[in-house]
Amino acid sequence: MSGDKFEKDHNPAEVSLGESDQDDNATLFGSNGDPQGPAVANYNIREGTLDGQTLVNGEQGIRTENNISVLNGNSAQATDLARSQLSQLQYNENRISLDRSINTASNILSNLQAENSVRPIYYPTNIQDETLDSKLNSKSSKLALIRHNSVGNSQHLLTEPRDSSSETYSFELLKINLKIGPSSENLLQTLDKSALSQLLNEKFSHIKRHLRSLRERIDDTSSKVLVTGDLNSGKSAFCNALLRRKVMPEDQQPCTNVFCEIIDARDNNNGIEEVHAIPIGSVYLKNDERTYKIFPLEELEHLVYQSEHYSLLIVYVTDNRPVNQSLLKNGVIDIKLIDAPGLNLDSYHTTQVFSRQEEIDLVVFVVNAENHFTLSGREFISSATNDKNLIFIVVNKFDNIRDQNKCKRKIMDQVHSLSPETYKNSSNFVHFVSSKEMINQNPGGDGPDGNPDDGDGPHSPDFDHLEASLRKFLVEKRSLSKLLPAKNxxxxxxSDLIELSQINEKLYNESKIGAENELKKLGPQYDEILQSSAKTNEKISRLIESVSSEVYTNSRDQINRIINEVDHLSLGIKFEGYSNITEFARQVQERIIGKILEVVNSAEEHARNETSSAIDEIKRLGVQALGEGSLPNTRFIPSSMYSKKKDNLQRHIDNEVSLFDFVDPNFESFCKICGITIPDSRTNLLIGLTANKLWAGGLSSMAILYGPRVISTVTGIASISNYIPRFVVTKVVPGTLIGIAIGMPLYYLYKDAPHAYQRNVVKKIKRKIESEDYQHLNSLRISKEVRKVLNYPAKDISNAFATTIEKQSSRRSKILSDLKTSEISLSFYRELTKQVKEQYQIVQSFDLESVHTVN
Ligand SMILES: Nc1nc2c(ncn2[C@@H]2O[C@H](COP(=O)(O)OP(=O)(O)OP(=O)(O)O)[C@@H](O)[C@H]2O)c(=O)[nH]1
Known part of the structure; x- marks a missing residue:
């Protein structure tokens, strides 16, 4: 943990914290509890108080190697030093806590980035903004926090978190400002979820970088003071006054063109006084002499002009004054003074950037008492106070002012409007001095004794006070300069993280509840659609089955009927004689097949009608179950049925016509043709049966052919011979009979040929039909087509059900996954809210504010 690291960073050599740093009381120096031993100072960490009774024992203070002074004197300096060290102890306590909090904040941001990469964080686009405020508070500013990646995907899932409130949010650090130009729209609202999440990620990275620099700043034991001001206001003179030495070149003409960093040489450059000039573009690395050029201090007066060569001059100087007098070498921390070029058009921007750098703990603005604040000076102060909160204002050359009270009043009025915070603490932060006099009085480097009333000079009575304030601010109250920015x-x-976390917590909670409600609704809906699908599909299957089998039965019955009737059908074809026998044969065959096909067509027509009604019924069932518009809009075209697969009976019948096709001796037809009347139907039947029997035995033709002879021998002769003369009987009758016997069959055969042909064709067709199972196959063909056609709407319905079920199912999976996401995110943000609130309280509790006033 970071905290452990920082606890280790706490250097026990600097201050002894007793047994453990958890203890409320720490022994600052001396031996605690021993009345004979050295004096001790007890510091109560929790209360931040020092037990003054044991602190001073009336002896002179001595500086030790560990920066701890053992107090042996009863002097004000010793007390001041003790205070400084005590304040250092306090500072370290706060620094460690802030360090820990910075680390925690950094970890939280990393966690948020990790979360953001898996489940994008909802970033409200309705951010409070002065220019947008009125717009955002309007009703129309109710903005969805979430935007879809694709514009086309307009249908939001109900479970998708949305900010339904018209609340606006006021982030400070997490604010993503995408405005371009003064009047442009808040572009955030046009961004989609992933773009926002990316921007937020970048924001987190930026804040993490800033946190790192803040930590570096608070861990840095040195403090930097930027001395800036208008041209020729006496900045260099002021630095020299602080050093009590003429180190920096002063001139009536503007001279300092290069930033100069004044550093204590004893601790930082082995006590060697010199200048390290850093060429433009080079980064100063003290151990790498290639990064700078070394010059003697005397060269400074030339070097400060060489802004075209050098970006920074590091000026190592030795301050031999005691630690309680020297600002640079104060015994507590390293202080570096930066003498900046005077503010002009060229240097303004650079100085402003410089002043914003993290390592600048304090800005001292030197203003010429004769000129008051220039425009650039005023601008600089307002922007610097924005960044640093507090700024020291040194009104220099006060010795040149005759009506000093009037000057003070005027300047204080200006300070009031420029920086109210500085004005409030003006006794500590606004000083009227004469740097020149300070140097003149102490040309050798002697310093003041810290007493403001010891006659530092008639025109700069405030310089001691200024120095004390500066020293206290930097050394003792470093919390204000170094820690306060980090705390703020x-x-x-x-505060921003609490807001962001709570928004997400709220939205994910709503999303979770929404998903749960959705699931509750979706469960029965899903079961219902499954049941409805099964029922409807079954009904449709049964309908298809019954319609198909009815069509089959009907077709078969009709075909059977025609086949049975075809024997007796009157074809209406006239036999035009034997010369046209082939044509006759073709017509007969065609007509008979035609009759059968007529029936087949009628069966097909019947099937079409049945199919049409069944389709309507299937559609009705589909609409009833799935609702209007859920099925594809199809139209049944009855003529499309049986349009391709024609009946091929014709092709199956043997088209060859032979002479035998015209011979079909038949007793009945014989009688009919020969004009023989069969007495009654019984005889007719008997004869018919006999004839048929004979036919069946393959004798019919013989019987018919030789029938007359049989008749003549059996009956005719016996009866007729009794009445006819013998001549007739013996000569004429036999001849006639023979003629009849030969002629009649021939006549019969001749006359019966067309009928015989029809009968034979019918027989042939029937044989074919029987052998091919025509009725069954045709009925099957017709009914199969019905089934096939009915399967289309049935399939449409089944597909529609499948789509609905699939939709429901994927919706269910989506909601389940949303629910899971919501639960994970909710617990993440709940934990986060708790954590950031705790951290907020901790940071708020750091008592740095009390040091706003230097006592
Ligand atoms: N009378 C009087 N003159 C001063 C005082 N401080 C500085 N001067 C003079 O003012 C002139 C400018 O002083 P510098 O210290 O060079 O001013 P600066 O602000 O550093 O100048 P640049 O860096 O070039 O802008 C010098 O001639 C100083 O001697 C002061 O307190 N009283």
């Missing part, structure tokens, strides 16, 4: 930043960050 953390407070803002945690």
């Amino acid at each position: 930043y953390l407070v803002k960050l945690y």
